[in-house]
Amino acid sequence: MPELPEVETIAAGLSPLVCGRTIRDIHLVYPRAVRGDDQEFQRRLQGRGISAVRRRAKLLILDLDGPLHLVFHLKMTGKVWVPQKGVQPGKHTHLILDLGDEVYVFFDDQRRFGYVTALTPLELESWDFYRNLGPEPLQATLQEFTGIIQGRKARIKSLLMDQKVIAGIGNIYADEALYMAGIHPCTRAVDLSVDQLSSLHHNLQQVLREAILAGGSSFRDYRNALGVAGLFQENFKVYGKKGLPCPECSTNLGSIRVSGRSSCFCPRCQAEKSKS
DNA sequence: GGGATTGTTTAAAT
DNA sequence: GATTTAAACAATCC
Missing domain, CATH: 3.20.190.10 (MutM-like, N-terminal)
Known part of the structure; x- marks a missing residue:
């Protein structure tokens, strides 16, 4: 993948x-x-x-x-x-x-x-x-990122994986970025605070840069141009780790389906906002 | 052999 | 019409 x-x-x-x-x-x-x-x-x-x-x-x-x-x-x-x-x-x-x-x-x-x-x-x-591809996440400024996501009612994880919204993000890096930003995947974009949007933008770029430096992830059978595996899968914090303890708080990681995709997250670090 | 896996497309619903 | 969601699709593995 x-x-x-x-x-x-x-x-x-x-x-x-x-x-x-x-x-x-x-x-x-x-x-x-x-x-x-x-x-x-x-x-x-x-x-x-x-x-x-x-x-x-x-x-x-x-x-x-x-x-x-x-x-x-x-x-x-x-x-x-x-x-x-x-x-x-x-x-x-x-x-x-x-x-x-x-x-x-x-x-x-x-x-x-x-x-x-x-x-x-x-x-x-x-x-x-x-x-119709959205902007490249590593080039999008916070203003651009905010502009395309703010006010939308869809769940943030769906938007992150929507290539028309922002390009190149799949299940792995959506889960990792949301975890790092402490945002529940089902949060409606419209409900995200300015701080949360800023954190998500920052952490998304961070995880993508780190993964590139590590030569990509080799979950399953990805190989680079020389047929060599990448290393970033060793840095996964939540992706594919359902039931394992959260690296931050040791709560067992949960998994739910968001727009047909399995989504791993920490029920404690990424708690849904109880706002009425 | 059913279910899970993926990103995209298409269709349906709101 | 725009936005959102769900189902369909490709093929294979376990």
Whole structure:
């Protein structure tokens, strides 16, 4: 489940390995991994040079000469990586880009929820999902953050995970940021105080930065561009820790479902406001 | 084999 | 129409 820090780590690792190289050949093992027409996809990529690797929200984007954008969404189990020389594609390798000199990019995805697509700049900008993405959480100022959340009636956790509100946050970092800010996931945004909004903004940026420094989280099977696991899962305070003691107060952590997602929190440190 | 897992899309409800 | 919520979907593992 790669979220912002994981995709950021992948992009940073991938960049020096592929930038300046050219896509010599394409092996599309599993055509359904391509969003849109797979023949056109292959035709578009052939012979194209790679100029940059970047991230927007949870999307991994390779900028190609043309210009053209090779866009990956990794969803649950997607991996984009450059294997060591001699490593053969695995059972879940759906796409192989041959960059020459025995350098390859593999796109693996065990659960097959992820996808890849090749879009022109115009197509990328007119893609509804992309166009409607909210601001990057690490760039949003407190004023911006407050502006997009204040006054909304939805539960704060739902808003944090809504890509149209703010981009790149998933279940892990939503739970962690809410815990650090001492806010119950079911709190209506409209009920948050100015101090709580400020704390949430600060802690959200904090947890994302720390996770990026740790190379992302490797809960389940995330791997970076070199196939190496990240370390941030060791820093999880609440995510996936239902029933374990809270690191602050030792109360057993609880779990509830918020907008269809399991949400771990501390019933004491993140008590619901009893305001009438 | 049912349930859990994910982020996004779509539809329904408010 | 805007906002919010719930269900559906993709595929696989345990």
